[in-house]
Amino acid sequence: MYQSPRRLCSALLQRDASGLRRLPTPGLRRQSPPPAAAPRPASPRLLVAASAASGAARSCSRTVCSMGNGTSRLYSALAKTLNSSAASQHPEYLVSPDPEHLEPIDPKELLQECRAVLHTRPPRFQRDFVDLRTDCPSSHPPIRVMQWNILAQALGEGKDNFVQCPVEALKWEERKCLILEEILAYQPDILCLQEVDHYFDTFQPLLSRLGYQGTFFPKPWSPCLDVEHNNGPDGCALFFLQNRFKLVNSANIRLTAMTLKTNQVAIAQTLECKESSRQFCIAVTHLKARTGWERFRSAQGCDLLQNLQNITQGAKIPLIVCGDFNAEPTEEVYKHFASSSLNLNSAYKLLSADGQSEPPYTTWKIRTSGECRHTLDYIWYSKHALSVRSALDLLTEEQIGPNRLPSFNYPSDHLSLVCDFSFNEEPDGLL
Numbered sequence: 001m002y003q004s005p006r007r008l009c010s011a012l013l014q015r016d017a018s019g020l021r022r023l024p025t026p027g028l029r030r031q032s033p034p035p036a037a038a039p040r041p042a043s044p045r046l047l048v049a050a051s052a053a054s055g056a057a058r059s060c061s062r063t064v065c066s067m068g069n070g071t072s073r074l075y076s077a078l079a080k081t082l083n084s085s086a087a088s089q090h091p092e093y094l095v096s097p098d099p100e101h102l103e104p105i106d107p108k109e110l111l112q113e114c115r116a117v118l119h120t121r122p123p124r125f126q127r128d129f130v131d132l133r134t135d136c137p138s139s140h141p142p143i144r145v146m147q148w149n150i151l152a153q154a155l156g157e158g159k160d161n162f163v164q165c166p167v168e169a170l171k172w173e174e175r176k177c178l179i180l181e182e183i184l185a186y187q188p189d190i191l192c193l194q195e196v197d198h199y200f201d202t203f204q205p206l207l208s209r210l211g212y213q214g215t216f217f218p219k220p221w222s223p224c225l226d227v228e229h230n231n232g233p234d235g236c237a238l239f240f241l242q243n244r245f246k247l248v249n250s251a252n253i254r255l256t257a258m259t260l261k262t263n264q265v266a267i268a269q270t271l272e273c274k275e276s277s278r279q280f281c282i283a284v285t286h287l288k289a290r291t292g293w294e295r296f297r298s299a300q301g302c303d304l305l306q307n308l309q310n311i312t313q314g315a316k317i318p319l320i321v322c323g324d325f326n327a328e329p330t331e332e333v334y335k336h337f338a339s340s341s342l343n344l345n346s347a348y349k350l351l352s353a354d355g356q357s358e359p360p361y362t363t364w365k366i367r368t369s370g371e372c373r374h375t376l377d378y379i380w381y382s383k384h385a386l387s388v389r390s391a392l393d394l395l396t397e398e399q400i401g402p403n404r405l406p407s408f409n410y411p412s413d414h415l416s417l418v419c420d421f422s423f424n425e426e427p428d429g430l431l
């Protein structure tokens with residue numbers, strides 16, 4: 001059982017009036033009573049908006065997925081136009097492309113709708129934030145970053161073969177509510193997601209109305225497109241709260257390996273904090289999976305590091321890199337990141353007693369090939385310029401249960417990683 005050494009705090013942090021998040025006074029792990037199943041609302045208005053859009057997008061992907069290569073770019077363009085054409089039939093449902101005119105959603109109302117849809121599911125797992133502060137409190141509110149491979153719907157239902165997960169548990173109408181509930185529970189300022197194949201019809205419309213600005217970069221040849229009745233290509237998505245950050249620049253990166261273009265991608269964005277005017281780079285990636293591809297992932301990792309060197313002008317600005325690296329800490333690509341001249345550290349090592357070991361797992365599933373328990377997901381950060389103030393503890397083995405993930409309790413085969421960061425005092429060349 002993985003022991004987290006430091007004080008445990010309740011997972012649900014309260015935002016007080018000033019927007020500051022307070023870690024409740026540390027104490028024993030408090031098992032908050034499971035949330036009462038909210039009464040089913042008369043009409044789940046907000047979620048209906050998303051599924052109305054999914055009808056449009058699905059019809060689009062059915063048209064598109066039979067086409068040949070290069071469909072993901074065409075899909076993205078088609079999905080956008082269809083979404084806008086669907087908007088003409090249900091103007092109140094689909095978001096307008098102009099973020100200035102979005103009807104905001106009350107996160108509490110959306111959470112209530114999700115919980116009503118999930119009223120037959122077991123209550124959410126309790127996860128605690130571990131307080132990692134070692135220095136004086138920062139004058140600015142922390143920056144909360146969530147890293148999560150949310151499991152593409154087409155892969156979960158059509159390709160991943162999670163043999164111990166009941167098909168029922170993967171139904172999109174409920175699984176999407178588990179994903180949204182996790183996002184609403186931890187209220188990240190920045191979301192770094194992989195295996196997003198419901199961007200245009202679910203996450204973009206709902207998260208933009210919660211105040212996020214989103215970017216999606218699909219895989220050039222997504223395995224989702226091999227699955228009948230898919231929803232389009234999967235890819236990486238990056239969302240940030242517009243009331244906290246301004247976008248300075250954004251780069252969609254198609255990763256190379258030995259100078260060849262590959263099927264894996266990344267997004268790197270430079271953001272400026274509106275409170276402190278401090279700039280930083282946030283990146284999300286999803287490296288090639290499977291054993292036997294270690295050298296390939298190593299080459300992709302080097303390519304990503306080179307891109308990030310250029311974007312941060314040789315680490316002149318702090319950097320946070322989130323991803324499903326599909327690599328254990330023993331792999332070459334992990335060592336490249338740990339020894340990079342970008343001076344990166346892996347945030348989740350700080351949960352270990354010696355601060356030097358990664359968690360025992362970030363993904364745990366059972367496929368036809370057997371049980372796979374691995375540490376593949378990481379949040380890297382500039383270790384001189386940033387401090388990790390807290391990190392969300394992992395699910396315990398007993399919470400995960402004998403059939404592992406995904407399950408009726410948890411929507412993905414990968415756990416979400418969530419960290420609160422703060423800038424260190426102005427580092428003169430300490431990056």
Ligand SMILES: NC(=O)C1=CN([C@@H]2O[C@H](COP(=O)(O)OP(=O)(O)OC[C@H]3O[C@@H](n4cnc5c(N)ncnc54)[C@H](OP(=O)(O)O)[C@@H]3O)[C@@H](O)[C@H]2O)C=CC1
Binds near residue numbers: 155219223264326
């Ligand atoms: N790359 C190319 O040049 C071309 C690719 N394609 C298509 O692309 C697909 C390859 O996609 P790509 O994303 O590069 O491949 P990856 O090997 O990176 O894996 C694709 C997905 O499969 C999941 N996965 C990993 N291990 C297994 C497993 N043992 N069983 C089932 N699923 C698993 C991964 O999830 P996780 O990351 O969570 O482990 C990942 O999301 C091919 O299947 C083909 O459909 C088609 C033509 C050309």
Ligand SMILES: [Mg+2]
Binds near residue numbers: 149151152195
């Ligand atoms: Mg996967």
